[in-house]
């Protein structure tokens with residue numbers, strides 16, 4: 028296990044009101060070994076060498092505790108935007124578990140992004156935090172098909188396992204849903220697959236699905252992705268070049284029609300999809316908890 032030095036762990040975020048209502052962000056690890064073929068964290072602007080090798084941050088729990096003590100606002104802390112905090116090393120290292128203990132101790136809330144069912148290990152702590160502040164868990168699921176998930180997200184559990192994890196969290200009262208991001212043009216943008224994923228989400232207790240119906244492509248990340256397209260989806264790279272050229276934001280073809288299909292399906296199953304509604308609901312649930320504990 029490699030370590031890197033860290034001076035700070037928590038970062039105050041400016042965009043929280045638009046993005047899941049988070050107040051702070053943190054990454055306990057650098058790099059990610061899930062190897063998703065589309066991963067944006069491979070972009071040059073992040074300057075992460077050997078991105079596929081996970082590195083821990085030295086003294087991260089000690090630094091985090093000092094920072095939590097001094098923060099006036101007991102806000103929601105986002106974990107897992109540039110790496111998956113439930114990587115295989117976490118199983119032994121328990122950095123994330125240690126951080127959740129501190130988040131609970133100091134009564135902060137938490138917003139976790141993951142693709143791994145290792146999060147189920149920490150249900151006890153998530154419930155504890157949920158009793159004091161807000162908890163939201165976002166599972167990224169890009170396809171309902173396990174065989175396709177194995178190709179595009181090769182080193183993490185397949186979609187059906189993630190759906191089972193969603194069910195387990197929902198059954199334990201955790202506000203949990205799906206990030207259907209990215210949607211890969213010409214690969215995961217099939218109407219039937221989108222309908223099926225929404226159906227499975229509803230069946231397994233997901234409260235929301237958020238998607239922007241597209242992907243981003245730039246520099247090293249784009250080169251990596253195009254190499255994988257050549258290997259696994261022969262001929263598809265040419266479609267990207269023809270359709271998107273050098274565009275960074277690449278919405279799927281038929282974006283409007285597909286988004287309508289998606290929202291109609293979500294409405295059918297009572298699943299939220301607007302960011303404002305998602306934030307309002309998970310924070311409201313917490314308010315109810317506060318009222319109950321006061322009573």
Ligand code: SF4
Nearest residue numbers: 059061062063066110
């Ligand atoms: S889980 Fe997230 S950070 Fe890790 S490789 Fe996949 S997209 Fe990148």
